[in-house]
């Protein structure tokens with residue numbers, strides 16, 4: 001059975017789709033079968049970051065409504081996980097039952113299923129949060145983002161109190177902390193009140209993932225460490241080697 005991981009944030013543009021793509025690729029390199037579901041209805045972006053080009057003819061609403069099977073709906077580029085694209089429009093047929101039924105059809109085919117959500121916490125978040133086993137909360141270490149992350153974590157926790165929520169601090173930059181423009185990791189964790197799953201540096205190669213850029217060693221190892229923690233490996237969270 002696949003482990004289902006819900007990726008969410010308070011504020012938008014903090015790196016949910018980027019982190020989803022990079023961590024799933026790391027899991028793929030560990031030999032895992034991985035599917036990413038783009039849940040950002042109307043604003044999909046994972047197809048660009050995972051370089052699937054024009055391959056996607058169907059999206060997960062088509063799969064849910066039996067217009068295609070999973071093999072036709074999921075597409076992938078070389079070295080990338082499978083992707084189920086987001087529909088362009090919301091449908092009232094998206095319910096806890098219909099999405100749950102779709103996920104159960106995909107369950108046996110994958111080790112991990114990531115759900116990349118839009119920012120905030122609406123009805124769609126409630127559906128996916130209730131159907132997932134764990135969640136990754138993405139935040140940058142500035143006070144505005146951190147406050148919204150804490151609010152989002154509380155809300156998502158209300159939707160599913162069994163959900164194991166962990167924080168990924170993205171775009172972390174020690175120089176910005178020293179200048180007082182970013183919070184340090186302890187203050188970020190204290191404010192969000194969620195345990196840490198990993199830290200991703202601010203990195204030009206991460207910003208260019210959709211252009212097919214190879215990740216820097218520092219960026220790649222940050223994502224690899226998060227992926228290994230997801231598989232249950234005990235990888236230390238020493239600030240020097242985050």
Ligand SMILES: Nc1ncnc2c1ncn2[C@@H]1O[C@H](COP(=O)(O)OP(=O)(O)OP(=O)(O)O)[C@@H](O)[C@H]1O
Nearest residue numbers: 012013014015016017018119171201202203206207
């Ligand atoms: N660690 C990083 N270093 C540099 N650039 C980054 C990093 N993480 C993300 N970015 C860039 O930040 C921008 C927003 O990232 P992304 O689209 O993943 O955010 P998002 O949270 O999914 O946004 P949305 O809320 O709109 O779905 C992108 O241009 C991405 O390349």
Ligand SMILES: [Mg+2]
Nearest residue numbers: 016017040045
């Ligand atoms: Mg996104």
